[in-house]
Amino acid sequence: MSRNYVTGNSPECRNCVCEFNRLTEALFWSRIMQEHALFIKLGLPANEPELIEKAQEFIERFRELRKRLKKAYKLEGELLKDLIDAVKDIIEFKAKLLRLLIQCKAEPGSNYPLLLDHIRREAMHFLELLKKPEAKEPLFMLLQEQVFWLRIMKEHIEFIIHLLDPSERELLNQAEGLRQTFSRLLETARDLESMAETKPKTFNAVLSFTRNVITAATELRNFKATAFELAELCELLSIVSTPLLLDHVRREADKFLDEMEALLPSVRKCNTSIG
Template identity: 40%
Template sequence: MRRYNMADVFVDRSLEEIRFWSRIMKEHSLFLKLGFNCEDTKLIEEADRFYSIFEEIESQALAFPSDVDPQRIYDFNQLVHNAVSYIWAFKRKVLGLIIQCKIGGNNFPLLVDHVSREAAYFRNRLEQLNTGNLDPLPDAVINENVFFLRIMADHAKFINHLLDPSERKLVDQAREFSHDFDQLLFQAQDLDSMRPQSQTKPLLNQFVDQNRVSVRQLRDFKKTARDLIEECKIKSIIPPLLADHVFREASHFLEILDAFEISLTHAK
């Protein structure tokens, strides 16, 4: 039976992060490409190149055996970190071009900022894994929630704007989720600014429990919307892949919150 040690934890967590986020980065490349105007050929080519890079990274991450040498994963993390740094720079360049009205297309500035924040998060996580400087539990709880609650609020806004206006009930639901997650984000930012005094076990437990309820509701809404889009039962300009993409991110956040709940329960 395989012994479970710190090297195993490093390997497992590294591969888990890369397998999840490399697919996300790959899909970001596609979404950006689809939002460019047809004459923006250089940007389209760059997006295609990043799609291929992260598709290869995803394949490599899936191919590693469970007993892989941790040094190989350390080196792989470095390689992925470089790729993520480049796609982050590409996304910020695109954001600047849009805001300065140098390109048109259908990419919302907030969406481009959103995907660049996710690249920065992924890059930071790889740095933490390779240096061994992961956040202590009380800091991780607040940091992860501040990051992901904003991501979830953004998703609700994007869904709201990409649904056909005639889908009034779904539009209203998306707007309500946007408001709810803005409020949850403000609460998380308040808890953040009160650190370290706010990092008591009762407060963090309540914080995680409250957010889990809301994220679960949003995850279920996204799943319903995804299924309806795939079955062509609602009117929208949301590609099925994008609907699945935001559903997977909500599910990922819920897994993080579940893990926090377990860790806080067993914390002294």
């Protein structure tokens, strides 16, 4: 599997320490932020022109930042500051929208409260990567990323289930099976992350669990890719606002898989007795 981005692998592991490549992460996540703004805009009701305009401003803001990132060799200085400011602002915009919905002070359109919380958490994850990615032992980074991504993947499935037409019974049945799988995996990942806090010298069980995660994530990635292709061909009955949404979640599954495959060899070498 090879889906590495412009500046190379992220995370990178050397001598039993792993860290994220900020520029690589910025290239990936800035596109995600731009698309979040688009999905918010498409989901807002027509009687919220100010919110629609604000979403459009974020689309344009991240589009310009992405142009600058593609020309950069290192993420630092004014570019880093501008990107951090933009991410902080979109976090607050997403939080504001969520508060309005929770307090019944705005019409939801098609933006679920959980969807807004979901994309807010992704933006917060991006912000942490931008500030100064902390170098960590492979085991801790692997489990931390599993807990983050498994929740994201589980919620993707739940959103897709609610967007598919009831007549899409085969896809809905497949999605429900995936939802149950990812719910179980998330619960186990949280257990393993908690156990790892005791700092065991070796933790072999993480290897078999991660292989199961990769298998499930690959199946989900293929499910999303199929749904995207069907939507592109107008062969999918749904209320998905744009096929781009399905490609968006497929790319996030690819990112999850890339991270697992980058971290697993170092976990095997540094944190297990299998080596």
